[in-house]
Amino acid sequence: MTNSDFEPLNPGDTIGIIGGGQLGRMLAMAAAKLGLKTIILEPGKDCPASEVAVQTICAPYDDPAALKELVKSCKVITWEFENIPLDAVNFLKENTLLRPNPLALEKSQDRLTEKQFINDLGIATAPYYRVDTIEDIKQGLDRFGSDAILKTRRFGYDGKGQSRLSKQAKSADISAAFDALGRNPSILEGFVTFSREISIIVGRSTNGDIRCYDPAENAHTNGILHTSTLPANITPETRNAAVRIAEKIVTALDYIGVMGVEFFVTPTGDLIVNEIAPRVHNSGHWTEAACAASQFEQHVRAVSGWPLADPTRHSDCVMENLIGDDVNKMPQLLTLPDVSIHLYGKAESRAGRKMGHFTQLSS
Amino acid sequence: MTNSDFEPLNPGDTIGIIGGGQLGRMLAMAAAKLGLKTIILEPGKDCPASEVAVQTICAPYDDPAALKELVKSCKVITWEFENIPLDAVNFLKENTLLRPNPLALEKSQDRLTEKQFINDLGIATAPYYRVDTIEDIKQGLDRFGSDAILKTRRFGYDGKGQSRLSKQAKSADISAAFDALGRNPSILEGFVTFSREISIIVGRSTNGDIRCYDPAENAHTNGILHTSTLPANITPETRNAAVRIAEKIVTALDYIGVMGVEFFVTPTGDLIVNEIAPRVHNSGHWTEAACAASQFEQHVRAVSGWPLADPTRHSDCVMENLIGDDVNKMPQLLTLPDVSIHLYGKAESRAGRKMGHFTQLSS
Numbered sequence: 095m096t097n098s099d100f101e102p103l104n105p106g107d108t109i110g111i112i113g114g115g116q117l118g119r120m121l122a123m124a125a126a127k128l129g130l131k132t133i134i135l136e137p138g139k140d141c142p143a144s145e146v147a148v149q150t151i152c153a154p155y156d157d158p159a160a161l162k163e164l165v166k167s168c169k170v171i172t173w174e175f176e177n178i179p180l181d182a183v184n185f186l187k188e189n190t191l192l193r194p195n196p197l198a199l200e201k202s203q204d205r206l207t208e209k210q211f212i213n214d215l216g217i218a219t220a221p222y223y224r225v226d227t228i229e230d231i232k233q234g235l236d237r238f239g240s241d242a243i244l245k246t247r248r249f250g251y252d253g254k255g256q257s258r259l260s261k262q263a264k265s266a267d268i269s270a271a272f273d274a275l276g277r278n279p280s281i282l283e284g285f286v287t288f289s290r291e292i293s294i295i296v297g298r299s300t301n302g303d304i305r306c307y308d309p310a311e312n313a314h315t316n317g318i319l320h321t322s323t324l325p326a327n328i329t330p331e332t333r334n335a336a337v338r339i340a341e342k343i344v345t346a347l348d349y350i351g352v353m354g355v356e357f358f359v360t361p362t363g364d365l366i367v368n369e370i371a372p373r374v375h376n377s378g379h380w381t382e383a384a385c386a387a388s389q390f391e392q393h394v395r396a397v398s399g400w401p402l403a404d405p406t407r408h409s410d411c412v413m414e415n416l417i418g419d420d421v422n423k424m425p426q427l428l429t430l431p432d433v434s435i436h437l438y439g440k441a442e443s444r445a446g447r448k449m450g451h452f453t454q455l456s457s
Numbered sequence: 458m459t460n461s462d463f464e465p466l467n468p469g470d471t472i473g474i475i476g477g478g479q480l481g482r483m484l485a486m487a488a489a490k491l492g493l494k495t496i497i498l499e500p501g502k503d504c505p506a507s508e509v510a511v512q513t514i515c516a517p518y519d520d521p522a523a524l525k526e527l528v529k530s531c532k533v534i535t536w537e538f539e540n541i542p543l544d545a546v547n548f549l550k551e552n553t554l555l556r557p558n559p560l561a562l563e564k565s566q567d568r569l570t571e572k573q574f575i576n577d578l579g580i581a582t583a584p585y586y587r588v589d590t591i592e593d594i595k596q597g598l599d600r601f602g603s604d605a606i607l608k609t610r611r612f613g614y615d616g617k618g619q620s621r622l623s624k625q626a627k628s629a630d631i632s633a634a635f636d637a638l639g640r641n642p643s644i645l646e647g648f649v650t651f652s653r654e655i656s657i658i659v660g661r662s663t664n665g666d667i668r669c670y671d672p673a674e675n676a677h678t679n680g681i682l683h684t685s686t687l688p689a690n691i692t693p694e695t696r697n698a699a700v701r702i703a704e705k706i707v708t709a710l711d712y713i714g715v716m717g718v719e720f721f722v723t724p725t726g727d728l729i730v731n732e733i734a735p736r737v738h739n740s741g742h743w744t745e746a747a748c749a750a751s752q753f754e755q756h757v758r759a760v761s762g763w764p765l766a767d768p769t770r771h772s773d774c775v776m777e778n779l780i781g782d783d784v785n786k787m788p789q790l791l792t793l794p795d796v797s798i799h800l801y802g803k804a805e806s807r808a809g810r811k812m813g814h815f816t817q818l819s820s
Contacts, residue, residue: 105787105800123486126509129800129813146489146509383749386797386818395791404794408818409771424468428758431767434749437468437492450492455749455771 100191102300102399103169105129108148109397110168112155112182114141116438116448117174117374120382122147124390130398135164142438143174156182165190172351172397176202176372177249193397194351198372201347205247205281208370215346217339218366220358221284231268231282235261238284244271247279256317286366288358292326295378296340297352297392300399304344306337307389307405310377310413312356318446322377322413324384332363343370352393354378376448380413381405383434383453409455421449432456463554465663465762466532468492471511472760473531475518475545477504479801479811480537480737480753483745485510487753493761498527505801506537519545528553535714535760539565539735540612556760557714561735564710567610568644571733578709580702581729583721584647594631594645598624601647607634610642619680649729651721655689658741659703660715660755663762667707669700670752670768673740673776675719681809685740685776687747695726706733715756717741739811743776744768746797746816772818784812795819 103109109125111118114136122132123146131148134141135155144150149167153160156179164171170191176199183199186192201211209219223234225244235242239261246255257271259282272280291314295307311326312319326333340355354375356368378389387395387403395402416423421443427435437450466472472488474481477499485495486509497506497513507513512530516523519542527534533554539562546562549555564574572582586597588607598605602624609618620634622645635643654677658670674689675682689696703718717738719731741752750758750766758765779786784806790798800813 105784106802106804119489123489123509126482126486126802127799129802131508131802145494145511146486148508386746386795386816400788401791403791404796406795408795408820421468425763428764428766432749432769432771433767436490439469439489439492439494441469453749457771 100170100399103130106131107169107398108133108167109394110135110164110171111143111147111174112171112178113174114138114143114147114150115174116142116440118143119146119438120379120388120390120436121172121174121374121393124388125394128391128394128398130394133164133167135160140441142440145439155179158185161185170397172393173199174373194349194353194372195347198347198349198353198370202370202372203248205245206279209281211346212343212367212370215342217342218364220286220366220368223282223284225272225280225282228265228269228272231259231272232265234282234284235259235263235268238282241285243283243285244275244280245283246275247281254317286358287360288366289361290327290359291356291368292328292336292359293322293354293356293375293377294336294340295352295354295375295381295389295392295405296337296344297389297396297402297405298344298349299396299402300350302345303402304341305392305402305405306340307378307381307385308407309333309336309357310380312377316446318417318448319376319415320417321415322380324380324407324411328359329363332359332365335365339365339367343367347372351396352378352389376415376451377413379436379451380411380453382436383413383455384409384411409457411453411455413451413453415448416450416452418443418445418447418449427452430454463533463762466493470494470532470761471496471530472757473498473527473534474506474510474537475499475534475541476537477501477506477510477513478537479505479803481506482509482801483742483751483753483799484535484537484737484756487751488757491754491757491761493757496527496530498523503804505803508802518542521548524548533760535756537736557712557716557735558710561710561712561716561733565733565735568608569610569642572644574709575706575730575733578705580705581727583649583729583731586645586647588635588643588645591628591632591635594622594635595628597645597647598622598626598631601645604648606646606648607638607643608646609638610644617680649721650723651729652724653690653722654719654731655691655699655722656685656717656719656738656740657699657703658715658717658738658744658752658755658768659700659707660752660759660765660768661707661712662759662765663713665708666765667704668755668765668768669703670741670744670748671770672696672699672720673743675740678780679809681780681811682739682778683780684778685743687743687770687774691722692726695722695728698728702728702730706730710735714759715741715752739778739814740776742799742814743774743816745799746776746818747772747774772820774816774818776814776816778811779813779815781806781808781810781812790815793817
């Protein structure tokens with residue numbers, strides 16, 4: 095169905111969310127704050143979002159009966175993660191209002207397609223080389239003349255599905271790296287020299303309005319976001335360039351909702367898009383503590399056909415993820431002033447698992 | 458049971474909340490943000506809190522089976538409103554950890570007991586006169602020599618259960634006023650001349666720490682809170698005096714949790730306590746938008762045996778209630794910058810019904 099078939103939602107209406115992790119949980123809470131109901135579709139039992147949603151349908155993402163039930167009960171359906179099975183996407187596209195535009199899923203589910211799409215907009219990415227065979231990897235390394243990262247084209251996140259390769263990598267190393275990715279279709283990304291990593295959380299509404307939160311400066315540990323700091327240590331020119339790129343991407347996709355765009359900032363201040371995430375994004379969690387309306391509210395407003403919120407930041411801040419046993423810092427965090435804590439209700443803390451985050455405000 | 462029998466809660470533990478209105482809803486959301494679960498006890502179907510709680514027990518507040526289930530499933534039980542049947546309070550007091558101290562309910566459920574308790578602490582209230590008969594009302598009016606308000610001792614809120622009486626009221630008026638209150642035990646309150654109304658949201662933790670949010674200046678319409686403005690237009694001396702009074706009250710009650718204390722400020726800057734509310738309070742809703750931790754989080758922290766949050770305000774603000782059809786302003790509110798909107802998920806808007814609120818931030 096097309097967007098023009100639909101009126102904006104009213105308070106009391108229901109939004110379907112595909113995926114019941116912490117992003118779904120925070121979307122559900124933001125929807126509740128605006129008087130909207132949510133139904134979660136998630137195969138995992140006792141998922142984080144189920145605790146704050148009106149209903150949870152516990153079934154695979156592509157379960158036909160579950161999808162039908164979701165369509166029947168919801169005015170609009172959105173998602174918290176991009177790796178939704180294409181069968182489900184196609185069913186929803188045909189039978190209900192699915193927002194954002196699923197074209198964004200098509201582009202972002204495959205690293206190769208994503209990079210081609212971004213380059214086609216005249217926006218820089220890391221150099222990349224399509225990999226189907228061992229030979230492709232060798233050719234790519236030769237071409238770049240630099241260290242590189244081998245990444246699966248699909249289903250990678252938080253540094254998973256990746257292997258680093260030296261430019262002098264031997265055949266055995268190359269073979270082992272490709273084996274580690276199951277010899278799945280991959281891309282080789284040439285190493286980019288960068289000064290810092292930033293991201294923009296951009297929202298676009300049904301009427302084409304676009305609002306960007308201030309860029310966050312991000313630090314990663316073991317491939318997982320560790321901190322997002324506001325303001326980022328960048329020039330106004332770099333900031334404006336990042337905003338223009340984010341605007342260009344959401345416009346090209348006729349996107350409705352919130353998207354995270356990750357950038358490398360080169361030593362000369364140029365921007366290279368690392369990745370786009372067609373959903374609310376970990377590097378935007380600070381918005382809940384430092385803005386009148388969070389990225390989660392912004393996404394809910396957009397998919398509801400409502401006006402976007404003002405993304406102005408009232409405070410500087412640092413958001414820090416609580417990964418695995420970091421959550422044991424909770425008693426100490428509770429004693430700190432000007433800190434907003436957010437836990438995700440996950441029973442078991444495992445290495446690398448995102449258990450929560452906190453945002454330290456400053457003036 | 459006593460507080461010393463209990464360890465602080467851990468993330469993942471469950472809090473029981475008696476009452477499923479908007480205050481219960483916002484308590485449940487604050488608990489979820491801290492990784493805690495909530496179970497609501499509420500006789501009304503489809504109550505606002507049920508949409509964001511893990512479970513809702515739909516039964517009368519004093520239903521024995523429901524109370525037993527709540528006790529079994531929860532580490533601590535608290536409430537969103539003070540008019541809990543005493544049988545339920547007594548059962549919970551005997552069988553689980555009930556926070557705040559139910560002594561606060563005993564004092565605040567009866568306007569006469571409440572005023573005596575406050576006066577006994579050396580704190581001023583409006584002059585009052587106990588009313589059991591028509592004759593008592595006449596004697597009270599004579600004694601005050603001013604207009605007065607007749608209020609039922611129990612179960613009044615938002616201006617309900619009240620009648621204003623002129624100092625020259627005739628017997629017929631007096632009789633009609635008492636009839637309107639069902640001739641229930643009442644008090645007559647002498648009119649107080651005041652310049653403004655303020656309130657303090659005070660929190661007290663298990664270790665006796667006390668934190669007060671900044672006083673809000675409140676404006677009422679038809680007996681219902683309309684706006685709370687921060688900062689209040691009061692001197693630092695009045696502010697400090699209000700804080701000291703709030704501290705004295707929660708200490709005397711060995712109170713654990715958040716309480717709202719409403720004051721009249723006289724033209725000479727003196728303070729008169731109007732009312733105490735042993736729970737989160739409408740005049741504290743601004744804290745959600747203008748502080749790192751809201752009054753709801755503060756209450757959850759306190760009853761969980763956790764340290765209190767820093768109540769520092771990062772922004773000035775005005776909170777405005779959306780009463781009845783005010784909620785139709787929603788489309789316009791969504792277009793305003795620096796506004797945090799909070800709706801309660803109530804399906805039907807009725808005159809005088811609190812449907813939501815919004816907080817306009819300024820720097």
